[in-house]
Amino acid sequence: MSVESKLEELGVKLPSPPKPLGAYVPTVRVGNLVFVSGMKASLEGEMKFTGKVGSDLTIEEGYEAAKICALNCLSALKASLGSLDKIERIIQVFGFVNSAEGFNKQPKVVNGASELLLKLFGENGQHARIAVGANELPEDSPVEIAMIVKLKD
Numbered sequence: 001m002s003v004e005s006k007l008e009e010l011g012v013k014l015p016s017p018p019k020p021l022g023a024y025v026p027t028v029r030v031g032n033l034v035f036v037s038g039m040k041a042s043l044e045g046e047m048k049f050t051g052k053v054g055s056d057l058t059i060e061e062g063y064e065a066a067k068i069c070a071l072n073c074l075s076a077l078k079a080s081l082g083s084l085d086k087i088e089r090i091i092q093v094f095g096f097v098n099s100a101e102g103f104n105k106q107p108k109v110v111n112g113a114s115e116l117l118l119k120l121f122g123e124n125g126q127h128a129r130i131a132v133g134a135n136e137l138p139e140d141s142p143v144e145i146a147m148i149v150k151l152k153d
Helices: 003-009 059-081 106-125
Strands: 027-030 033-039 087-098 128-134 143-151
Touching (some): 003 106, 027 059
């Protein structure tokens, strides 16, 4: 089953790829690896969540924001590759959580991205991960997700 069929089965629509906020590109391919720039919690140019997890937002809202960030990463990959089925494996996910003072549940928030990737890619969605707190993120996004993927030969 294709990745896009799995998205459809989950009732999830892939958003349009977000536009970069600065002087960078959404993806860079080096050999069979693709590095995806950090993506925020916006859909079609509109922020769906803003603020700090642990004060403005709950862990559950942060989890949903992380899912949106992962979908934006996948959207950027599809725009670059033409098809998500060219992805062999998710290698690493970098999760940054806009955290209230004293908030230390970043792994629970970034699980929103990780668990979506596991549903879509199965065992090939298992990845190394970083989940850290940040005191501010671009446009007050509660989460920013970046990733590295390996392409099929």
